[in-house]
Amino acid sequence: MAEPLLSLSGVNTKIGRYHILHGVDFAVPKGGITMLLGRNGAGKTTTLRTIMGLWRAAEGSIRFEGTDLARLSTPEIARLGIAYVPENMGIFADLTVRENLVLATRERAPDPRRLQWIFGLFPALEKFYALAAGALSGGQKQMLSIARAIIEPRKLMLVDEPTKGLAPSIIRNMIAAFRELKRTETTILLVEQNFMFAESLGDGVAVMDDGKIRHTGAMQALAADRDLQQRLLGLHLDAHQ
């Protein structure tokens, strides 16, 4: 087994007086998409935010290519090559699409070839390149948020519920885009509620509940095992199928 790209062990996170994560352990292998599933309030978003340094882990270690992220600040973590697509998309509404992408670029300006590739994935962004991002539709904002994360090659992408509130046609567009992303070097850790989406993209999977990891394995195995799904994801699953 190769060394995983990212591994969490015994991560505890408290927000104010609330204890959210109770010793989270799991690893993200290099390459492909690892799905992080679980019902509402299981601690998925908190896990991503803790990796990103937006909330501090009270205990435990988060190793990324041999560096302990738990001791770094958010900008330092980002500079190691980790991109974050938050649940609320984190779009700068007052800035144009172009300006949003410029800010996500460390170089002076976005690489034109890469930009064309992104426009291929999300044609809407080309069309509205000079428009204030606040004017975009929800789906387009989600595209911009993902585009920001891939405007330069990154080693790891943390994506929080990219399908939330999107129309089915746009979800299909998202699936196509992530399939394309899987062919690049980037590793993706993706939080999802939509099982259909997870099933069609995931390589590995980790399932959370009550601030702990309950199950890890291959996505295919989970997709094939109805009982396991029922046990891990509970009633929540029915609502989505």
Add this chain to the structure above:
Amino acid sequence: MTTMPAARSATAAPPAIKRDWLPILLVPALAAAALPLVGSFPGWLTLTVAGLAMGMMIFIMASGLTLVFGLMDVLNFGHGVFISIGAFAVTLIVLPLATLVQADSVLMNVAVLLLCAVVAMVLTGALGWAFERAIVRPVYGQHLKQILVTMGGMIVAEQLIHVLWGADPISVPPPEAFRGSVLIGEAAIERYRILAVAVGLAVFAAMLLVLNRTKIGLLIRAGVENGEMVEALGYRIRRLFVGVFVAGSALAGLGGVMWAFYRQTLTPGMGMEVMVLIFIVIIVGGLGSVGGCFLGSLLVALVANYTGFLAPKVALGSNILLMVLILMWRPQGLYPVAKR
């Protein structure tokens, strides 16, 4: 939740964002409404220019404060100190170089003004840096303590001005070229007010340029909206914040210089006295918005000048009324800043 029909797929045109012109129209509307009330056109012109000049000065003083608040949720109640210190810095130049101030040469006069501005801005900028480190940083994110401690900083700094400059008011006449007034038609317009309007417009234009055309400016705007995401993109927002704090303090210093020559008398409390107007301005404009701050400054100053002429006894009350009316219309101010 976006529930788009499938037909309006990913490339459908989004609804065009309408530029919000209404607040901008308020300024000419207010001026036009005042004309029949004032009665005479020359009198109205004098009042309007006076209002615009005062508004520009308030804008210079307030702009830094609103940006600092927008970016980091820090409201510096001691901001007025930088205004006072900027004003007192004038004495460092004007007293030793009195001959240049009185010289009958526009060039020399302008040179003196520039020198005052540079010295004041360097001084207040440096002080802003120290203030941020010593006073603001330790109470970061705790609003109650922040208000108390910045207030404390103001008390101490104001007392230090007393120590360094003595307790008596100091008189600083503006340079020769900017004294007196010019006649436009029948209206007498004070030269210094024209200068104040010009400087204010220049500062506003420069700010817009920086905010819209440079990466730093983009970062500031993005940070005002969502500081966390700026960090997640790999930028240290603390550094950005310190930069904006220093720049805001320096601008307050510049405003202090302009204010000093306008009032022509320096007292250590002069900064704190304008703070009330500044608070009204940034509330009216929308906390964190530079454009709102600009419009708010003009509105507040025009209202103050018109009512000062029409009903002098209620002049400051009129600003409170203005604030209440605008907050009733837009509870977040003229240009609310989108937050997360």
Add this chain to the structure above:
Amino acid sequence: MLTQLLSGDFPRSRALTAILIAIFVLLALAPFLFPGTKPLNVAAKICYFIVLVASYDLLLGYTGIVSFAHTMFFGIGGYGVGLALYNWDASWLAVLAGLVVALAVSIVLSLVIGLVSLRVRTIFFAMITLAVASAFAILASQLSSLTGGEDGRSFSVPTLLRPSFRLFEGEVLGVAFTGRIVVYYLVFFLSLALFLTMIRIVNSPFGRVLQAIRENTFRAEAIGYRTVVYRTIANCLGAGMATMAGALMALWLRYIGPDTSLSFAIMIDILLMVVIGGMGTMYGAAIGATIFILAQNYLQSLMGLASKSLEGLPLLPKLLHPDRWLLWLGVLFILSVYFFPTGIVGKLRRK
């Protein structure tokens, strides 16, 4: 009996108890211990400032509201009683009518300000109260036909309280029992009563809810408290108490003007007193007010001596100039906020 008076809220520190008893005894016997105009002025000022500062602590320390309009309510109390006495006859009825009107104005005003701006953030409230208070101060000095403008108004008080009045012939401990002493005791006992009332309020279930809101607004709301209502009530209570303090001041000074009641400098003084004494404890307000007013009146002479003795050195004499006493209290204030936010009381209790 004592438990009841203090509502079970004891000082809980031997040093603190000693200081409080000392303040109480010295204030109670002030007319006889320190005869003379200045000491008695200082003592009376301490009395009504304890009420004023404690009522501010009700907001700042117990509720977590930063208001800069407290002097406005203080001034309303002073002007209410003062103008009633000035415009009508110097009767007790005028005092009472003035006080009632002033209380009504204060409570309505604080209710309006509270309902408009208490639901928003601390900072917003602070700015709005600052703006309103400064507008009020300017208004008071502009409406000179009513308020006397910058000069203020001097007025007569009811006969019983006049300096020429003698409660009885003869002397007590060598001091004639004049109307000044009567008014001093009026101020003293009313201040004491108001202070004890506030202790009772903060230790009532209502006070506990306020503190719960201060600690965690979100949680308090989740439990089901209407936080805006509680904050607004606290705001009105604080305003009413400040109005009473203002009325006491007017009776004592027989004068009312913007500098003694409405000025921003007094607002800053109040802030310093609360924080240095200790936020969130009524006893802190008492100690803060006492120390501050003593410093205001006596530190200056001390600093004058120090300044003189350092003459010839650069800058130092200026820093220690008697007029710069606020500089040192300002430094103390900042250090208090950083290092002992519970103030002197907190420091004493921890030992």
